[in-house]
Amino acid sequence: MKLLHREDVLEAGYDLPNTGLCANIGTSEMEELRFGGEWILAEDETLVADGHEQRYLYMVVSGEVAITKVNDQGKSQQIATLGTGAAFGEMAFLSGGVASANVQSIGETILWRLDHERLLGFIAEHGVAGGQLCLNVASILSGRLVDGNKKVVDMGKELQTSLAQLQQASSADAGKDQALKQMQGKVANMQNAFRGSAVKKSSNILTIAASVVAVLSTLGMVGLLVSMDDSAAREAVTLSKKVEKLEANEEFYLGLKKKLEDENLDLVENGKSLVEEKEQLASTISRSMEDIQDLKDQLRIKDRELSQAKDDIVRAQRISPEPMVQKSVPKEPVISKSAVEEAIEWSKTHTTLVFPMLVAVKDKPVTLQDAKQMVKIPVQVGKMVRAKGYHPQSADFLVVAQEKSDKFLATIRIENSNFVDLLMPKFQNRASTIDRGPVNPLLVAPKRSTPTPASSSRAPVSNASVSSNRSASSLATPAKASVSATPTVVKGKAINAQKPEDMLGSMDSSTQAKKVDTSDHGANCVCKDCRAKKIGKGSLFPDP
Structure with missing residues (x-):
């Protein structure tokens, strides 16, 4: 091997x-x-x-x-x-x-x-597969046991047939004995006949032939009977041995069958116990996984609380302590529903004046997500988010993002934020500005006279100062009147006025007859003469 x-x-x-x-x-x-x-x-x-x-x-x-x-x-x-x-x-x-x-x-x-x-x-x-393998072995053994039982039954039938044949042979032995006795009687008669023929001294050929045939037939029958007796005896001995062997095999197979049945029962019980242990182990593992998940959630919550506490400590250290002063908390003005609706309608048409706006989450936390919904950022109550505008499909919701990033977005109801509280001051300020009307930028407000301090010694006043005071007083009166009258338009004068197109033609002869330096200063020279030569009528960079 x-x-x-x-x-x-x-x-x-x-x-x-x-x-x-x-x-x-x-x-x-x-x-x-x-x-x-x-x-x-x-x-x-x-x-x-x-x-x-x-x-x-x-x-x-x-x-x-x-x-x-x-x-x-x-x-x-x-x-x-x-x-x-x-x-x-x-x-x-x-x-x-x-x-x-x-x-x-x-x-x-x-x-x-x-x-x-x-x-x-x-x-x-492999509990299930191992149990199946044992069942297959038991099935093979049971199949062979069934085949063995079938062979035992077949051999039992053969034994019964042989016993019947033996009984028939034994019953036939009685007939054979009777026939043997008859043949012995015939032989005795034949002997008596031979003796009688010898006494009478009379014999013929036919009688001798008949006697020979009778003797041969008798001897043949005797030999046949003897041979039949020997074969029957040998067959009986063989059948008895087979019966003993079958009985021994039957006892062996019955014991083996009982042993296999007991082992099969043990295997079935072991299989059931293995299945129960597997189910218990699975349930234990499931409970352990649930406990682990709960512990992870609690740990995540504790980490978040710890981080928030650290942030609160840092903010508390940065803020200088102030004396505790009891301040009267003003009552918040009650805003009517119509005013809120009017402010919201105004904000829809003036989104650039309203958004973006930092709002606080009031009642329920908000979860910010990216475009692929792979990352989620929870925003707790009281935290700030940046409102970008109204939701395109529903005006009751706002689209919010982080304070400094638009990567993570979410939708929030208007009632879940302080958007209305922050919108109303803007709306009221805008309404008051519209009620005042347009402001004229050219209207000059009157100047207040500044009192001069009194002095003990008067300085001599010149005529120029007197005349200037008079002119200032004369100008002050119409200025006061101009507040209520139509404002005067003051024309300004440009510092560097644009020059006319015929500037070169209007130059005097002394300027035109000025001698131009024809010396070559090089291609990179930017002096006035070189620029005049390159351009023709003048330089792109006029001299001051």
Whole structure:
């Protein structure tokens, strides 16, 4: 026998048959079972010897094996031939005893075998598949037990037939004895006849021939009876031996059947206990996962509270303590519903004056999300968000974002924020501005006279100062009157007026007859003469 390695099995592509021992086993468990046992290559070799220890459960993957048994005369008698998918050695494997027959490979045969320890390991690791494997072994044993019972029944019928034949033969022996007695009487008569013929000294050829025929027939019948008696006796002895052997086999198979039934019950109970343990383990794992998730949620909440507490401590350290002064809290003015609706309608038509606006979340927290809804940022009650505008499909909602980013957005109801409280001052300020009317920027407000401090010594006043005071007083009167009259328009004068088109033609002759320097200062020179030469009539950069 040659033990095949894993690489040899994979290269040759050997697989376990999905019938018999490996029936109703899943693909993954079949792969584990495939390399859980050993692979054997045998060629006309004895796999299991009668009377020797047997520790493996064999299965034929390819080829055939012959099961033989040595009879009482010492001759090997073939009991059965097993092909692909058949299993053998299960009785000695389960009972831990010795083999009851010889098993020999016919030609080149590939076998798979599994010992007791590996079977227990496979059952412990794969509970359902291990239980199914045990059930398949029990099914094979029960099938063989049924076949054995059938053979026992058939042999019992043959035994009954043989006994009936023996009884008929024994009843026929009485007739044979009577016939023998009749033949003995005929022989005695023939002897008496011979004696009489000898006395009478009269004999003929016919009488002698008849006597010879009678003697030969009598001898033939006697030989036939003797031969029949010997064959019947031998047959009776053979049948008695068969009966004893069948009785022994029946006791063995009945004991084996009882043992298999007990082991099957144990396997069923073990399977039930394994299923219950699996269910309990699954429920325990589920509860543990739920507890872990709850702990993670609590830890996340505690982290958030800790971070918020740290932020509060930092803000409290930055703010200088102020003396506690009881301040009267002014009552918030009651805003009518019509005024709120009017302010909201005004904000819809003047969105650029209203938005963006920082608003606070009042009643329910808001969750900001990105465009793909992959990241969520919760905003608790009291936190600030930036309102970008009304929702395009419903004016009762606002589109809000972070204070300094538009990546994460959300929708919030107007009632869930202080948007109305912040909108009303803007609306009232705008309404008061409209009621005052337009303001004339050219209207000059009158200046208030600033009193001059009195002094003990008067300085001489010049005529120029007197005249300037008079002119100032004369100008003050119409200025006061101009507040109520139409405002005067003051014309201004440009600092650098635009020059006319014929500026070069209106230049005097002295300027035109000015001598121009014709010296070459180079291509990169930007003096006045070089610029005049390059442009022709003048420079793009006029001299001041």
